[in-house]
Amino acid sequence: MSAIDDMALPDAALEAWIAAKTNRRPLVRTMSALDGFVTAAVTRPRFADPQDWMCPLTGLPRDVLAKRSATDHAVFASVARIHNRINERSSTDRGNMRPASPPSPAAASTRGRGARASTQP
Numbered sequence: 001m002s003a004i005d006d007m008a009l010p011d012a013a014l015e016a017w018i019a020a021k022t023n024r025r026p027l028v029r030t031m032s033a034l035d036g037f038v039t040a041a042v043t044r045p046r047f048a049d050p051q052d053w054m055c056p057l058t059g060l061p062r063d064v065l066a067k068r069s070a071t072d073h074a075v076f077a078s079v080a081r082i083h084n085r086i087n088e089r090s091s092t093d094r095g096n097m098r099p100a101s102p103p104s105p106a107a108a109s110t111r112g113r114g115a116r117a118s119t120q121p
Contacts, residue, residue: 004077004080004081005077005081007073007077008077008078008080008081009074009075009077009078011031014031014034014078015030015031017071017075018034018058018075024058024059024060025059026056026058026059027056028057028058034057034079034082035082035086037053037057038057038079038082038083038086039086039090041053041083042083042086042087042090043090050080050083051064051065054076054079054080054083057079058075058076060072060075060076064076
């Protein structure tokens with residue numbers, strides 16, 4: 001295990017943290033959304049600094065590693081662990097990348113309800 005793994009929250013605790021209503025404004029609120037976002041981050045061109053996307057993703061401030069609580073550090077480490085896991089998986093199966101987490105029930109229930117093109121003139 002790495003230091004990141006030692007510091008990271010279990011997936012269930014991370015899911016509870018991102019779903020909690022607080023003053024933060026994370027870009028995701030479910031593990032499946034987090035997994036999908038991180039999968040996209042892994043498969044696209046590299047960011048100069050992981051904090052450029054990890055902080056907005058979780059709603060944590062940019063100074064999270066310097067000035068925040070142990071829980072905030074654990075959340076950041078959890079996202080880093082997910083990133084590393086997906087990055088490792090992508091290095092062996094790049095052409096078949098899919099998020100590892102199943103969609104949440106809320107996301108699954110809205111699938112296919114987007115705007116549809118009209119066939120009427």
